Amino acid sequence: MTYSHRQRAWRRFRSIVLLSLVLANSFVTGVAEEISFNRDVRPILSANCFSCHGPDKKARKAKLRLDTREGALFDLGGYRALEPGKADDSELILRVETDDPDDQMPPPDTGHALTAEDRRILRAWVNAGGEYDVHWSFKRPVKAPLPNLAQKDWPRHPLDHFVLKRLETNGMKPSKDADRYRWIRRVSLDLTGLPPTPEEADAFVADKSDKAYEKEVDRLLESSSYGEHWARMWLDLARYADTKGYEKDRHRNIWIYREWVIQALNDDMPFDQFTTEQLAGDLLPNPTSDQLVATAFHRNTMSNDEGGTDNEEFRVAAVKDRVDSTVQVWMGLTMGCAKCH
Secondary structure, three states: OOHHHHHHHHHHHHHHHHHHHHHHHHHHHHHHOOOOHHHHHHHHHHHHOHHHHOOOOOOOOOOOOOOOHHHHOOOOOOOOOOOOOOHHHOHHHHHHHOOOOOOOOOOHHHOOOOOHHHHHHHHHHHHOOOOOOOOHHHOOOOOOOOOOOOOOOOOOOHHHHHHHHHHHHOOOOOOOOOOHHHHHHHHHHHHHOOOOOHHHHHHHHHOOOOOHHHHHHHHHHHOHHHHHHHHHHHHHHOOOOOEOOOOOOOEOOOHHHHHHHHHHHHOOOOHHHHHHHHHHHHHOOOOOHHHHHHHHHHHOOOOOOOOOOOHHHHHHHHHHHHHHHHHHHHHOOOOHHHHOO
């Protein structure tokens, strides 16, 4: 091969390599441009912007709020922080990309600084429309249609359709049904926390009726062990304990609340009633003794009987504990930060 041939071959090889790199970069960029507000954008804004442009009205500066889309679209006097689809016209992007310390955001003296990747994500997000999104836990549940399946005769319950769809997507088949002895053991442990007795297991296996499974589930749900088992889960949420905590950890007579929870579950009390009686049973018209007992949910706070304690301090601590527990149990939200913020 002559020098010119080698030179042309090298140029061709180099062109192929460069083209491959360009295509690879385009592919990576394309994947990366699928920006999720909650996953990619909100953490950047929260860490660097919300302290001055967030929900705290007293700390807010320049009348700019970036924790909501309405705030980001607010007219700041002929311009807006967010111009959907137009990063170059968005004040947010202009401020985070400028090198001028007088205009740069976050200001250099705050100690906050965006990385090049942060700025790239913000620009891509704005160009994609700058959409905000609430956390998944705040979205209204929507009933999903049942997926199409190849093995249409397998599902016995709507949930089975979704389980089987995932299996089929991954090229897998469902396991065979468990034999009756295994089945009753699993169901009994799930519903009562106890294995079946040999007599109970044999009776179920011997029952050849079409409703054998349904009858067994009903029997377990009607047993007192059902409420005793599942009350444990609720009592953990309610901070239930037979002692007061702290160093002395003295006995506390609150077992009657435990019995109320067990009975409520065994009576299949509706959840709205279960909630109302625990939070405000004493405020109901002509409350019964059971409804008054239910309010012991708010009496499960720790109590300190040691000498030299500050009564007001522990009163406030108890109030905070009740607020924390109420919000955590019924709303699934943590309130620890609100104690100081």
